Amino acid sequence: MHLFRETGWRWWWLVLLVLVADQLSKIWVIQNFSLGESVSLLPVFNFTYARNYGAAFSFLGDAGGWQRWFFTLIAVVVSIVLAIWLSRLAKSQLKLSLALSLIISGAIGNLIDRSLYGYVVDFLHVFYQNWHYPIFNIADCAISIGAVLLIWDSFSSENQQATSGDKQ
Template sequence: MIYYLIALIVFLIDQGTKYIIATKLQLNELVPVIGNFFVITSHRNRGAAFGILENQRWFFIVITVIVVLAIVWYMQKIKGGKNRLLPTALALVLGGAIGNFLDRALNGEVVDFLMFNFGSYTFPIFNIADSCIVVGVALIVLDSFLDMGRQKKKEAEAGSEQTS
């Protein structure tokens, strides 16, 4: 299934970039890419997004295993369907989740390195896995809205056929 290949590619890119950052940069080293706006850095995160629930390694491991199993189960359930957006979105989330899972399971922390500064505000540092998870979730939400539109259209068509 092509969607597992997408998840594998996400995982490999995530792990490759984290390896490069961890081996080529010193912790907290800053490499400006676009002035002070976009900076590559070497940061470690022992929590979730924005550093919440720091040092809850086993919690994240258990939750990630449940999420990964649920995604795989659901991808199997919807395979062969006409919808391409939802399985693509799930593949992005799957690849990202496994990438961060491996970091937590092996090292107890996740390598983050993409840093954006907006004036004096620094957005929380993140990685490729995080990006794919966010894009995947956004696509899942988009697919839900599109599906609601398709359902309404189908109901309207069914209603007009009954009145004819």
């Protein structure tokens, strides 16, 4: 029990919350949209059902199928490494714990899609006039926010103090 109270693992509830929101939203999209169907919500934002067979921005999306297992393996390895890292963080390392938790939840969310469907379900579509950002999902948002927090934490004085405090 000590591991969950006194380390970064106390944030597993966030991992589960984001994971459930991600999966429920994808199930809703699959059940209520046809592939390619789009519903305008704002002048710059649509719900558009898309399938991503690759990684971020459909990288390797047309590689022939091997990429599904490659990205699955990467997600498993990254999730395990980050979970171990999270278990070793002090309770006080809030930003880093949140960053790792969000990245883990996003990686697992997209891992579930790849395992169940062979592709990642995307549906959040941001655009302006003729410019379109690649369609994404809640898992992608979690990974992106986690990455920003991870970068922010790396420049943070709290991180420097925690690291120097461990050496004493």
